[in-house]
Amino acid sequence: MKSSGWLEVVAMIWRQIRTIGPFPGMVTVVIPGLILWLIGPGAGFDDLSTAVRAVAIGVGVVLLVLGFGLFVWTVALFARRGKGTLAPFDAPTELVVDGPYRHVRNPMYAGVFAVLAGEVLVFQSWTVLVWFAVFATVVAMFVPRKEERWLMDRFPDEYAAYRSHVPRWIPRPTGWTPEYAGPQRSGT
Structure with a gap:
């Protein structure tokens, strides 16, 4: 790879890091960390048996790994396919x-x-859990009102077709391939 190619890769990585910290980093690391530090975990889980608590921790680790992996995958797609980041100012x-x-x-x-x-x-x-519920509620209200309108304005025909075939929250079992997909789209 030429040196200019490496510079482009480094620049894109920096663009991604610059947006991950303030957005998902704040939501998943800073705010939960502050909650745990200032308030503590709260009561309730103490009543569960040690075995149930151990299973909960195991399931939690699996969710953390899968969620982080999915997030990294989508950020990489935004960079590689979309030529941008998750931030509205560098979309x-x-x-x-x-x-x-x-x-x-x-x-x-x-x-x-x-x-x-x-x-x-x-x-x-x-x-x-309360923070998660608050965040999920805000996202559920924000996405249809702001983000989807912005996408319709930015990609009117493509997003209209996409929105009519791909659900907002519950995944469809088979992947949809747009008619406008050319050889640059791998489908994976």
Whole structure:
């Protein structure tokens, strides 16, 4: 790879890091960390048996790993296919309809939700569960009102077709391939 190719890769990685910290980093690391530090996990999980608590922690770790993996995958697709980041000020210039986006319109949020659910179980924290519920409610209101309108304005024909075939939250079993997909779209 030429040196200019490496510079482009480094620049894209920096663009991604710059947006991950303030957005999902705040939601999944800083705020839960502050909640646990200032308030503590809250009461409730103490009443469960040791075995049930151990299973909850195991399931939580699986959710953390899967959620983080899904998030990283979607960020990579935004960079590679969309030529942008998750931030509104540096958004993708192309509509991303690859990988998990073929099954559900909001896999990045699904990854963040899985990380938060994993944190609830690993830390056995009712207070983090409340944060998760608040965040999920805000996202459920924000996505249709703001994000989807913005996408319709930015990619009117492509997003209309995408929205009519791919559900917002519950993944479709088979991936959708848009008619406009050319050889640059792998379908995976």
